[in-house]
Amino acid sequence: MKLSTVAKGVESSLFFNGPSTGYNFGYLNEEIKREIRRKILKAVAIPGYQVPYSSPEIPIARGWGTGGLQITLSIIGPEDRLKVIDQGCDDSVNAVNLKRFISMMTGCEVTTETTMATLIQTRHRVPDTPLKQGQILVFQVPIPEPLREVEPKVELCRRMHAEGDYGLMWVRLYEETVRWGRVTVGARYPVLVHGRYVMDPSPIPRWDIPKLNRNEALLLFGAGREKRLYAVPPHTSVEPLEFEDVPFTVEDQRGKACELCGSRDSFLDEIPREDGLGSRWCCSDTDFCSRKRLEVSRAKGRALILKKDARI
Template sequence: MWTASRPWGSVITGNSPITWIFNPTWIVYERRNGSMQLKNWLNLNGKKKKRTVQYSFGYLDETAKKEIRRKILKAVALPGYQVPFGSRDMPIARGWGTGGLQITLTLIGPEDLLKVIDQGCDESVNAVNIKNFIQSVSGVAATEDTLRATLIQTRHRIPEERLTAGQILVLQVPYPEALREVEPSELETRRMHAEGDYARMWLHLYEDIVRFGEIRISYRYPVKVAGHYIMDPSPIPRWDVPKLHRADNLFLFGAGREKRIYAVPPQTTVRPLEFEDFPFRVEDFSGKVCALCGASDTYLDEVIDDVGGGRRYFCSDTAFCRKRRGR
């Protein structure tokens, strides 16, 4: 009897070579009485061996991280400008936060304190799964306290508490091009940004006023950054748009499917598009308070009781709500 000792490669046993092809079950061939038999490598000699997969810190390879960091630096140098980057394949589908996830994995370090939220909630399925993945490939600690976190990844919301200098907020972006509603051509939108030709966007807002008496854009409200580029602030509600103006923290926007990164550096001027006689306004929650903490100065989610049909309101930022209740 003779036995191969490795699960793949070319092994010389006796006078005959055996060429192995990788198999996830790790098999081993033995020849007995002139016949070939198949045994499971894991059960050989009664011993079970566990295979572990090793990743780089932060999952991405260093070449990918270097490229993304260079693009982030360019985005910071040109506030509001969409910088193309080589979006990598991630273990989640494109459109589910791969752009923001790649930025987070590129920037995160062993000493960082991570926070992940989805539409203001720390416990949503998307937020929990992304947080668990980031922790599994980096080993960093996580928190639900906004002011303690050094790196925050979010979808569709900016936290209620004002962020401080040194904090980074990474926003997941499905559609980075603010002009897509008025111009389908990517080549033409690039020309419009370069020349500052935003007449069609202003006409789009004017037509809203003519038809409905007001600008009816409820999310992805276009803003002008540093007096030049018109930018899509991601699908955040109007309530969060003023938080971009002269903030102390760095905002980074990542669109994995569209392969774009853009940024709003600290203390940058960010103004929503508006007319003098039709100024920008946020959602009106007059007369409504959070059913849990009693807050009337936060963005509220409306919940309809399926049984009684009543309406109740709750803070969208769940961590902020818990903090107000002293939990």
């Protein structure tokens, strides 16, 4: 009997603070935001170092961008213009869903244009349009620990970072070059930040690795499930781990161009042809592609875009 009275009391007080009066700006309560904000500052001060944080649950599943989302929600203001991309694409279902949640909780303006955004949350890509000073790029990170594959234990990895002992990592890369003649890591290529910490750049393609180096924008990384966040301030050195005789290279896209905009200097997605004969290629960065098409059509003075759009 008593049990039910308690439940009722609890319920009314929770409802009072909960949905009926609206959530706090940015969904997270101010206490949680303060903690994340403090941790982000430390992350910025120690580039590439993984700062542990509490990582509260939010209404998006773990592994679906919670780390990036917690960072975004902790720093965003009503004046921000937000862009969210998944694999370079603004219209991917999960990007749309995250954007919907953030704008629902902040009322801030959303955009697909890289140049217009003040805050960009991304999964697995760095936009192909160069970022500008003042912009913030927030990465969703599945596995923040670059050493995880050589040492699964969190505590041992922590010690290796503390001592700057990356021997095991170099051994792994060396073994790869012996076995395959190259380092075969595709996405998530390990990088050295400010000459001190080896960092996981999140599963971006190699194509994006050189863009991290001395970028104009502030790069923030959030791994919600693993409860770690880290950062690369603007103009900070980010170098891929490489051997002198086996230099780092980006994806080989020679002879390929986006079939929509003709670009050769953006990362291209491969799409197998319906007829099974080879592949088509098009930009992974949908905003870059549509801007490029606009430029091309302006140059040619005809409306090429509409036709192409109809074909997607």
